[in-house]
Amino acid sequence: MDEQALRALVREAVNRHLGAAAAPSAEPRPMMFLGHASHGRYALPGSGGACLIEPAVQCNHCGYCQSHGH
Numbered sequence: 001m002d003e004q005a006l007r008a009l010v011r012e013a014v015n016r017h018l019g020a021a022a023a024p025s026a027e028p029r030p031m032m033f034l035g036h037a038s039h040g041r042y043a044l045p046g047s048g049g050a051c052l053i054e055p056a057v058q059c060n061h062c063g064y065c066q067s068h069g070h
Contacts, residue, residue, distance in 0.1 A: 041066040 044052075044066050051057050052065040 038068050040068075 041063055049059060051059045
């Protein structure tokens with residue numbers, strides 16, 4: 001996303017917030033990520049042994065070690 005597209009998105013958001021009609025944009029809008037970054041998971045090799053976070057217990061594939069833990 002370049003600076004011009006970002007400025008257009010900010011203008012649209014401000015206009016929506018203030019109740020003004022948003023001017024149609026000539027440029028196609030970029031896809032937006034609708035989830036929070038904490039829900040993403042890293043691709044780590046599957047574990048069949050001990051947990052990476054708590055090695056005293058068996059891995060139960062909860063995904064905590066593949067995320068930011070939020």
